[in-house]
Amino acid sequence: MTLISFVVPVYQVQGYLRQCLDSMLTQSVTDIEVIAIDDRSPDHSGEILAEYAARDPRLRVITLEENVGLGRARNVGLDAATGEYVWFVDSDDWLATDCLPAVVQRLRDTTPDVLIVDHVRVHWDNRVVPSALAEVFPSGAGDTVSDLRGRPELVRILHTAWNKLVRRQFLVDLGLRFGPGWYEDVSFTYPVLMAAERITVLDRVCVNYRQRRTGAITSTRGQRHFEIFPHWRRVFELMDEWAPRTDDLRPLMFQRMIWHYLTVLGHGERLPAEMRKAFFTRMVEDYRRWLPPGGYPVPGGAEGVKHRLVAAGRWRTFSTLRSVQRTRGKVRRTAVRARRTVAEPTVRRPVRPNRDAALRAYYQAQLRLPTDPRLALYAAYWYRGYTCNPAAIYEKARELAPHIKGIWVVRRDRVATLPPGVDYVVAGTPAYYRALARATWLINNVNFPDFVVKRPGTVHLQTHHGTPVKVMGLDQQRYPTGAVGMDFAKLLRRVDRWDFSISSNTFSTQMWERAYPAQYESLEVGYPRNDRLVTATVTEVAEARSRVGVGPADHVVLYAPTHREHLPGYRPPFDPEEFVATLGPAGRLLMRSHYFHDREAADVTRASDGQILDVSGHPSVEDLYLAADVLVTDYSSAMFDYATLDRPVVIYAPDWDAYRAARGVYFDITAEPPGAVVTSFADLVDLFRADGVDDDAATKARAQFRRRFCALEDGRAAERVVRRVLLGESG
Numbered sequence: 001m002t003l004i005s006f007v008v009p010v011y012q013v014q015g016y017l018r019q020c021l022d023s024m025l026t027q028s029v030t031d032i033e034v035i036a037i038d039d040r041s042p043d044h045s046g047e048i049l050a051e052y053a054a055r056d057p058r059l060r061v062i063t064l065e066e067n068v069g070l071g072r073a074r075n076v077g078l079d080a081a082t083g084e085y086v087w088f089v090d091s092d093d094w095l096a097t098d099c100l101p102a103v104v105q106r107l108r109d110t111t112p113d114v115l116i117v118d119h120v121r122v123h124w125d126n127r128v129v130p131s132a133l134a135e136v137f138p139s140g141a142g143d144t145v146s147d148l149r150g151r152p153e154l155v156r157i158l159h160t161a162w163n164k165l166v167r168r169q170f171l172v173d174l175g176l177r178f179g180p181g182w183y184e185d186v187s188f189t190y191p192v193l194m195a196a197e198r199i200t201v202l203d204r205v206c207v208n209y210r211q212r213r214t215g216a217i218t219s220t221r222g223q224r225h226f227e228i229f230p231h232w233r234r235v236f237e238l239m240d241e242w243a244p245r246t247d248d249l250r251p252l253m254f255q256r257m258i259w260h261y262l263t264v265l266g267h268g269e270r271l272p273a274e275m276r277k278a279f280f281t282r283m284v285e286d287y288r289r290w291l292p293p294g295g296y297p298v299p300g301g302a303e304g305v306k307h308r309l310v311a312a313g314r315w316r317t318f319s320t321l322r323s324v325q326r327t328r329g330k331v332r333r334t335a336v337r338a339r340r341t342v343a344e345p346t347v348r349r350p351v352r353p354n355r356d357a358a359l360r361a362y363y364q365a366q367l368r369l370p371t372d373p374r375l376a377l378y379a380a381y382w383y384r385g386y387t388c389n390p391a392a393i394y395e396k397a398r399e400l401a402p403h404i405k406g407i408w409v410v411r412r413d414r415v416a417t418l419p420p421g422v423d424y425v426v427a428g429t430p431a432y433y434r435a436l437a438r439a440t441w442l443i444n445n446v447n448f449p450d451f452v453v454k455r456p457g458t459v460h461l462q463t464h465h466g467t468p469v470k471v472m473g474l475d476q477q478r479y480p481t482g483a484v485g486m487d488f489a490k491l492l493r494r495v496d497r498w499d500f501s502i503s504s505n506t507f508s509t510q511m512w513e514r515a516y517p518a519q520y521e522s523l524e525v526g527y528p529r530n531d532r533l534v535t536a537t538v539t540e541v542a543e544a545r546s547r548v549g550v551g552p553a554d555h556v557v558l559y560a561p562t563h564r565e566h567l568p569g570y571r572p573p574f575d576p577e578e579f580v581a582t583l584g585p586a587g588r589l590l591m592r593s594h595y596f597h598d599r600e601a602a603d604v605t606r607a608s609d610g611q612i613l614d615v616s617g618h619p620s621v622e623d624l625y626l627a628a629d630v631l632v633t634d635y636s637s638a639m640f641d642y643a644t645l646d647r648p649v650v651i652y653a654p655d656w657d658a659y660r661a662a663r664g665v666y667f668d669i670t671a672e673p674p675g676a677v678v679t680s681f682a683d684l685v686d687l688f689r690a691d692g693v694d695d696d697a698a699t700k701a702r703a704q705f706r707r708r709f710c711a712l713e714d715g716r717a718a719e720r721v722v723r724r725v726l727l728g729e730s731g
Helices: 017-025 045-055 070-080 100-110 152-156 168-174 186-195 223-242 247-266 273-290 301-312 315-343 354-367 388-400 412-417 430-438 473-478 488-495 506-515 528-535 538-548 576-581 621-627 638-643 656-663 681-689 696-709 717-726
Strands: 004-010 032-038 059-063 085-088 114-123 128-130 164-167 199-211 372-379 405-410 424-426 439-444 459-462 500-503 521-524 555-559 587-591 605-607 612-614 630-633 649-652 676-678
Touching: 004 017, 004 045, 004 070, 004 100, 017 032, 017 045, 032 045, 032 070, 045 059, 059 070, 070 085, 085 168, 100 114, 100 199, 152 186, 152 247, 164 168, 164 186, 168 186, 186 223, 186 247, 223 247, 223 273, 247 273, 247 301, 273 301, 273 315, 301 315, 354 430, 372 388, 372 430, 388 405, 388 439, 388 528, 388 717, 405 412, 405 430, 412 424, 424 430, 430 439, 439 717, 459 717, 473 488, 473 506, 500 506, 500 717, 506 521, 521 717, 528 621, 528 638, 528 717, 538 621, 555 576, 555 621, 576 587, 576 612, 576 681, 621 638, 630 638, 638 649, 638 696, 649 681, 676 681, 676 696
Parallel strands: 004 032, 004 085, 032 059, 114 199, 372 405, 372 439, 405 424, 439 459, 459 500, 500 521, 555 587, 555 630, 587 612, 630 649, 649 676
Antiparallel strands: 085 164, 114 128, 114 164, 605 612
């Protein structure tokens, strides 16, 4: 018999599901099964499950015909489980690294009905908060095995299903099922604890409990928090059924019920003000219905006062007390902040030049004027020029929405790079601040500056500028070497301005969701900048090659490494002269630096008899893609764009292990590459010498890569964006 069956209901967790599955399937203990229940998730969670199930037979996927909710989905998984123990894991949480050996050892040593494990709360800002286990067991939990009567403090441990392993046959014999709706853990956890004869606690963190910035039930206001009442009613109904065996536990459970109700009522993010009186009334009803005949131990202090007010049904007094406590709390927090301000030395900030101050004042004045319903503002790469997804959207908007005027923001030194006829404002000028304040649409492939205000009725479109290999956004918190100087709080304030986020593929959608958690709409439409690659004709390819400076018979290799922000000045080992020698007389090498280097080189610099061309300054990377017969890159998003052409790609990753450890990556590009992979310059030269660039293995890898990352690239991405964002069309 399998030892542990993980039951994992899945619903709208595409950004977190991979981490959850990896945390179970990569444990050193292999005597497990994972039963994932796809609860008709409307995102790409089902595809992720299918991907994992195809490569690991320990994962079984059950796809439900309709969405049934967390509780009923768990029941489906329980019915399918075959393990000796069942562990219900939420699909946005993840297990601690290699925690299972300690879990297995405790199970084998004690053969419990229930094993409770410790957890930590991991917040979106990377704060890690320990559980209350140390408060429950100040001297340590030890390896004691007992029932609830022997250790009544067990009820104070968080009442979730995911911090408990439960013997499956015990559950089957008990006939216990999860109920529907929110707070489903209540009517499962407490009956399990009351019925179990052998309970033990493992004082080791095994679960990382994700505290999501958006979408968490605990921070969602509304009527559904009233669903707590039927779950507690079920607890007391079961005690009636099990009487008199559980009569002595009634006072303990009653006290816990009132504590739970008070917790929900006192949580400012759960119940709107207009619902609190009704919630209090339901509390009073349950207090009087389930009060044990002999009473219960009423807590002391302010908590005890609340209990007595509930017993008396005195809402007005209760509400006044709550207001007084909240006011006192605010006063204390204000005093603490004031003391900190006094304690901190005063830092004199340099006074801004008068011109900057005047321009910011001008911007604030413009914000008081109406927005222009026919103005769209475009920018790319921190105002470096006319390029990338915003440029493709701009061109399509001129065709489909000619009534909307498009204006570009550029640096003064980049004005000359703009195509003829493109209207622009120079960054830092009055016209720039006026456009920022008055535009209805703001379209960028990075973020606009922090001072930009998101006005009501305006639309901010984040196009991004590549499918991510390296971790981005909040995920960079785990890799501080590559996140020096980043202010994640400011980043999230910028993300909160987004109304739309463009995604080039399902993988990007998943990663953006976890890297940039906010309330924007994901536009999974492909990349507008790749439309040109998909639709290019033979004539257009020839024209691109001519603009780059290569002939129709030349064999062209584009070398485009990415930037290592954690290693300023680093360049991968690469000898252009030696490399181009392997290509023969018809070989041409195009070398393209990353945009962070500002690409100040001449447009095309010829060397080595014209075989090596520095194209860092060429205005259109799409020209380079169309001109190249082969792409050599490392971790650059260029590989995803170039793959739309279905031409050979070589991954040259000489520092892969170091890059992955320091910068962090979302997937192993050497294991799932778009073509051949080499890790040294010598191997790169040998690969080209042996004509291995496009052999059968490389071709198969490219086809699989294209299926995963290029499926949306049909030449109409920009049109879909314009219709949805600028024209307001849906469907």
